[in-house]
Amino acid sequence: MNCIIVDDEETARAIIVQLCKQVDNLNVVKEFSNAIEAIKFLNNEKIDLVFSDIHMPGFTGFDFIQTLKNPPKFILTTSDRNLALEAFEYDFVIDYLVKPLSLPRFLKGVKKAEKFSLKSPANSKNFDNENKTNSDHTLYINIDRRLIKIAILSIYLIEAKGDYITIKTDKKNYTVHSTLKKIEEKLPNTVFLKVHRSYIINIQKIIDIEDNSVLIAKDVIPVSRSNRPELMKRLNLL
Amino acid sequence: MNEIPNTNYIKQLANGSSEFEQHLIEIIKREFPAEKEQFFSSYRQENHKDATEIVHKLKNKISILGLEEGYQIAVNFEKELKNKKTSLYPKFILILETIEDFISNL
Numbered sequence: 001m002n003c004i005i006v007d008d009e010e011t012a013r014a015i016i017v018q019l020c021k022q023v024d025n026l027n028v029v030k031e032f033s034n035a036i037e038a039i040k041f042l043n044n045e046k047i048d049l050v051f052s053d054i055h056m057p058g059f060t061g062f063d064f065i066q067t068l069k070n071p072p073k074f075i076l077t078t079s080d081r082n083l084a085l086e087a088f089e090y091d092f093v094i095d096y097l098v099k100p101l102s103l104p105r106f107l108k109g110v111k112k113a114e115k116f117s118l119k120s121p122a123n124s125k126n127f128d129n130e131n132k133t134n135s136d137h138t139l140y141i142n143i144d145r146r147l148i149k150i151a152i153l154s155i156y157l158i159e160a161k162g163d164y165i166t167i168k169t170d171k172k173n174y175t176v177h178s179t180l181k182k183i184e185e186k187l188p189n190t191v192f193l194k195v196h197r198s199y200i201i202n203i204q205k206i207i208d209i210e211d212n213s214v215l216i217a218k219d220v221i222p223v224s225r226s227n228r229p230e231l232m233k234r235l236n237l238l
Numbered sequence: 239m240n241e242i243p244n245t246n247y248i249k250q251l252a253n254g255s256s257e258f259e260q261h262l263i264e265i266i267k268r269e270f271p272a273e274k275e276q277f278f279s280s281y282r283q284e285n286h287k288d289a290t291e292i293v294h295k296l297k298n299k300i301s302i303l304g305l306e307e308g309y310q311i312a313v314n315f316e317k318e319l320k321n322k323k324t325s326l327y328p329k330f331i332l333i334l335e336t337i338e339d340f341i342s343n344l
Contacts, residue, residue: 010265018258055294079297100301
């Protein structure tokens with residue numbers, strides 16, 4: 001089995017490498033000190049098993065798992081005994097090892113990985129929802145009893161403000177009486193993503209992403225922690 | 239603190255490889271002072287969130303060096319910090335100093 005190790009602590013990575021050396025047919029392909037680099041790697045390489053810490057600055061092990069399109073098997077390694085229930089909610093998490101890792105317990109986990117037949121993740125979302133793609137890519141909004149046509153792909157941001165939403169396009173902004181939930185149903189979910197309870201963005205219009213915000217046109221939009229993995233999953237990371 | 243750090247766990251992991259033993263000790267010698275400094279810096283700035291994260295990391299090294307009682311103190315201190323309480327700070331500092339002395343002689 002080919003594996004990678006993701007842990008912000010070099011000490012922890014060195015221990016896992018040493019434990020892996022004591023297992024036949026377990027090859028450590030690469031080590032990563034953060035999940036972002038590991039995601040980029042996994043987008044291009046086929047790996048059988050990931051050893052990942054949970055507590056990592058910025059992007060946690062759970063963020064990491066949720067971000068992957070086709071997750072390999074995971075063994076989570078952590079000093080925190082209290083996250084096992086959450087960890088096993090993911091179909092592809094096959095073991096949860098508490099640090100400091102012992103060889104017998106580590107071997108047990110690897111054995112499980114070998115036996116594990118990977119199921120499709122139940123919580124993975126299908127982004128190819130053709131029904132949400134309007135055939136002519138337009139949306140009509142009601143303003144002062146007039147139905148105004150908007151090219152969907154010209155929308156870069158939708159902001160909720162109480163009972164109203166503001167639809168921002170390349171040319172003009174429109175404020176209409178509606179909710180984010182209603183408009184979200186009309187938009188292709190391959191292009192639009194709710195990144196915060198008050199914002200839906202057109203991911204094709206992102207200029208840059210920094211920490212917990214995205215820059216779209218001149219608007220800096222907050223990205224909530226729970227929506228960040230979904231956003232990262234959609235990006236074509238190099 | 240009555241406990242004395244040891245390298246039993248490291249030796250067990252090394253499985254006779256003195257090369258690995260030395261390699262891991264070198265990493266700990268490099269990482270520990272930096273993490274300790276990060277902890278003090280966050281603590282001084284009353285950045286409890288960052289301080290908690292670093293205690294979480296240090297907890298792993300405390301257990302690697304065989305400090306069982308020290309590990310429990312670190313676990314409780316981490317919980318305390320999450321609630322912005324610091325009563326275990328003096329005990330935690332003592333653990334860090336004990337480790338620092340120990341690794342400087344390795």
